[in-house]
Amino acid sequence: MKILGARVQGFRNLADAEYEFSSGVNVLQGDNGHGKTNLLEALNFVALGRSHRGARAEELIGHRAAHLHVCVTVQTAVNNVHVLEFGLDRDGGRRFRVDGEAVAHRADLIGQLATVFFWPQSNELVRGGPEHRRRFADQGLSSLDRDYLRALTAHQRALRQKTRLLKDLRHSGRVSGSARRELVAWNADLAQHAAAIGVGRACWAQGLAPHAAAVYVALTGTPAPLEFAYRPRLLALAALAAGPAEKNDLVEDILAEIDYIGPDEMRRGRPLTGPQFDDFDVRLGSLDLRAYGSQGETRTAAMSLVLAQSEVVFERRRVRPVLFLDDVFSELDRERARRLREWCGRDHQVFVATARADEVSDWHPQRIRRWRVEDGRLATLP
Ligand SMILES: Nc1ncnc2c1ncn2[C@@H]1O[C@H](COP(=O)(O)OP(=O)(O)O)[C@@H](O)[C@H]1O
Numbered sequence: 303m304k305i306l307g308a309r310v311q312g313f314r315n316l317a318d319a320e321y322e323f324s325s326g327v328n329v330l331q332g333d334n335g336h337g338k339t340n341l342l343e344a345l346n347f348v349a350l351g352r353s354h355r356g357a358r359a360e361e362l363i364g365h366r367a368a369h370l371h372v373c374v375t376v377q378t379a380v381n382n383v384h385v386l387e388f389g390l391d392r393d394g395g396r397r398f399r400v401d402g403e404a405v406a407h408r409a410d411l412i413g414q415l416a417t418v419f420f421w422p423q424s425n426e427l428v429r430g431g432p433e434h435r436r437r438f439a440d441q442g443l444s445s446l447d448r449d450y451l452r453a454l455t456a457h458q459r460a461l462r463q464k465t466r467l468l469k470d471l472r473h474s475g476r477v478s479g480s481a482r483r484e485l486v487a488w489n490a491d492l493a494q495h496a497a498a499i500g501v502g503r504a505c506w507a508q509g510l511a512p513h514a515a516a517v518y519v520a521l522t523g524t525p526a527p528l529e530f531a532y533r534p535r536l537l538a539l540a541a542l543a544a545g546p547a548e549k550n551d552l553v554e555d556i557l558a559e560i561d562y563i564g565p566d567e568m569r570r571g572r573p574l575t576g577p578q579f580d581d582f583d584v585r586l587g588s589l590d591l592r593a594y595g596s597q598g599e600t601r602t603a604a605m606s607l608v609l610a611q612s613e614v615v616f617e618r619r620r621v622r623p624v625l626f627l628d629d630v631f632s633e634l635d636r637e638r639a640r641r642l643r644e645w646c647g648r649d650h651q652v653f654v655a656t657a658r659a660d661e662v663s664d665w666h667p668q669r670i671r672r673w674r675v676e677d678g679r680l681a682t683l684p
């Protein structure tokens with residue numbers, strides 16, 4: 303998959319402009335604060351339907367612009383070119399278009415362009431709290447599987463409703479018959495969605511793990527066993543690690559677990575179990591990297607997980623996602639940086655942003671294009 307070009311208007315500090323990219327490696331170099339990450343964010347927005355930095359529309363719209371519009375031309379296969387567009391207004395208006403046709407939902411845009419993003423914050427994948435690993439899983443899975451995205455969204459909605467109800471009940475101190483019925487209904491809903499989320503996460507983690515281990519070896523040159531495994535909160539889902547389960551049995555088991563913890567939930571006034579508490583193990587042999595990883599191990603493990611996701615995308619969809627590497631080379635020693643470039647340059651279109659041009663000056667893959675980024679403007683370098 304390649305991003306052939308883009309037209310950017312009103313996005314952060316970027317000048318309104320149109321670009322043509324190399325289908326190989328695109329290097330964006332320039333001092334910090336000039337707009338390298340902004341451009342990557344604009345391109346990647348199309349893939350996620352949101353900012354990878356979690357920025358809101360009003361942060362993304364240029365200070366002097368009324369709205370923003372980004373149009374990205376993507377080649378998904380030979381002879382298969384699509385135009386993906388989004389527009390955001392200050393008053394919250396959003397527009398998504400695929401090949402000129404308006405699409406109503408973010409979900410219709412997600413997955414059209416497959417990307418994988420690595421930036422310094424990606425290290426949180428290993429050292430940060432479980433929410434970072436859940437987000438990584440959810441983003442990766444949602445781009446591959448619309449049913450997963452639907453289950454996730456429905457689960458979040460039901461969980462909000464149940465939380466509100468439990469809070470009300472705790473305040474009032476009395477549980478009416480209708481409140482009890484409502485709770486039963488939310489639990490039934492939650493159990494259905496939790497089963498779908500659990501099955502999705504378990505399969506995804508099992509598929510990702512061997513790739514992550516292989517990339518770790520490729521980046522370090524040492525056969526260290528990087529392990530990645532799903533650690534769900536629900537016991538019924540933990541059984542999934544042992545082997546596939548019947549969906550119906552799973553829903554029943556989950557419901558029984560939620561029921562069992564019900565009185566506690568009433569007392570505490572909030573849901574106490576479910577996939578919203580899931581985590582994933584990241585280990586190097588017997589070492590739990592989440593707690594004990596050195597900086598080098600953490601970075602390389604996080605990078606391995608992200609690059610492994612690109613292998614999962616290839617396995618499931620037969621397309622190579624576009625790789626975004628933002629400010630990553632400065633964190634690696636020379637040998638790992640060289641191995642990373644080798645790994646990425648082989649099959650993928652790559653966008654690299656760096657403040658230190660010397661880090662990539664000795665990189666000469668087949669098709670490379672260098673850009674200088676200054677004050678939101680890009681100029682091609684020889
Ligand atoms: N909505 C906005 N409008 C105009 N400028 C913005 C907006 N949001 C961020 N910026 C500017 O973008 C610059 C940061 O760009 P960034 O892409 O993060 O830099 P870098 O090249 O270091 O990756 C800062 O100068 C910031 O002031």
Ligand SMILES: [Mg+2]
Nearest residue numbers: 338339628629
């Ligand atoms: Mg940056």
